Amino acid sequence: MTVTTEQDQQIASQSRSARLSRRKIFAAIEGYLYLAPTLIVLAIFVFIPIVASFQLSLTRAAPFGNRSIDVGLENYMRLLTDPVQLQTIRISLLFTLGTVIPGIVVAVTLGILLALPLRRFSWLHRLLIFVPIVISSAVTGVLFRWIFHPVVGYINYVLSLIGINGPNWLSDADWALIAVMLAVIWQQLGFNVIIALAGLQNIDSTYYEAAKVDGANLWYRIRHITLPLMSPTLFFLFIINTINSLQVFGEIDVLTQGGPGNATSTMLYSIYDFAFRGTPQRGIASAQSFLLFLLILLLSIVQFRISSRRVHYQ
Numbered sequence: 154m155t156v157t158t159e160q161d162q163q164i165a166s167q168s169r170s171a172r173l174s175r176r177k178i179f180a181a182i183e184g185y186l187y188l189a190p191t192l193i194v195l196a197i198f199v200f201i202p203i204v205a206s207f208q209l210s211l212t213r214a215a216p217f218g219n220r221s222i223d224v225g226l227e228n229y230m231r232l233l234t235d236p237v238q239l240q241t242i243r244i245s246l247l248f249t250l251g252t253v254i255p256g257i258v259v260a261v262t263l264g265i266l267l268a269l270p271l272r273r274f275s276w277l278h279r280l281l282i283f284v285p286i287v288i289s290s291a292v293t294g295v296l297f298r299w300i301f302h303p304v305v306g307y308i309n310y311v312l313s314l315i316g317i318n319g320p321n322w323l324s325d326a327d328w329a330l331i332a333v334m335l336a337v338i339w340q341q342l343g344f345n346v347i348i349a350l351a352g353l354q355n356i357d358s359t360y361y362e363a364a365k366v367d368g369a370n371l372w373y374r375i376r377h378i379t380l381p382l383m384s385p386t387l388f389f390l391f392i393i394n395t396i397n398s399l400q401v402f403g404e405i406d407v408l409t410q411g412g413p414g415n416a417t418s419t420m421l422y423s424i425y426d427f428a429f430r431g432t433p434q435r436g437i438a439s440a441q442s443f444l445l446f447l448l449i450l451l452l453s454i455v456q457f458r459i460s461s462r463r464v465h466y467q
Contacts, residue, residue: 248398259338283346301323361374420441
């Protein structure tokens with residue numbers, strides 16, 4: 154009887170284990186079934202195109218005929234050794250540096266001003282600063298093409314009032330990149346100010362009240378309270394603006410088309426040149442796309458490493 158009871162207990166235990174394992178399997182299958190529509194869409198529109206693009210980056214169009222030949226990593230080596238392509242990397246980094254830091258400084262300054270307890274028309278100021286968000290990059294390019302016009306443009310007109318002959322902004326290689334930077338800073342300003350203002354409003358007012366009691370002036374409060382407590386917001390803005398600046402296309406295409414003399418040809422615009430202008434070289438364009446991805450990834454990792462020690466969470 155005892156042996157039979159032990160056998161029955163073992164059989165019951167095995168039965169319970171089998172039921173539990175079946176439940177786990179069914180639960181896992183059920184979870185994947187819920188995820189299946191999303192995974193299918195991602196596979197069709199993201200994962201499969203990425204794999205196809207990488208395969209394309211290993212090929213090059215044959216000199217004659219409509220076929221491609223496998224060249225391995227030759228496209229990547231060409232991009233990393235060609236002085237013209239190395240120049241596009243340098244321009245991309247310079248363009249990013251010239252748009253991210255000034256853009257965030259201006260956005261934080263405007264955010265601090267908008268956070269002040271203004272009684273009248275504060276909503277109007279915020280609305281006007283928000284306007285660039287709803288304007289497309291093409292419209293921004295057309296607007297600044299008019300503003301930078303050497304004859305009827307507003308900037309040269311203002312400079313002429315103080316006795317300065319303004320340059321031909323979009324046709325001068327020394328000024329074209331700066332002109333595009335100004336357009337992109339304005340385009341991204343609305344988003345940056347909204348995020349900065351949200352970060353400012355998240356700071357507890359008791360910190361400022363205690364600082365005022367101790368006699369701290371406005372600059373001291375900004376330097377030792379506002380900026381440290383805004384570090385998560387600033388970190389977010391640096392990452393997002395870096396990625397966006399490396400992917401700017403519309404403003405460059407409308408304002409300069411990469412000129413004059415490739416002075417404003419960034420990596421993304423060079424990808425467009427290789428893929429769609431002249432004789433298409435889509436293998437090289439795909440290779441440059443992956444190099445751009447690696448550059449964005451590298452800069453993001455560097456920012457995470459540097460900024461993680463300086464970010465303070467409440």
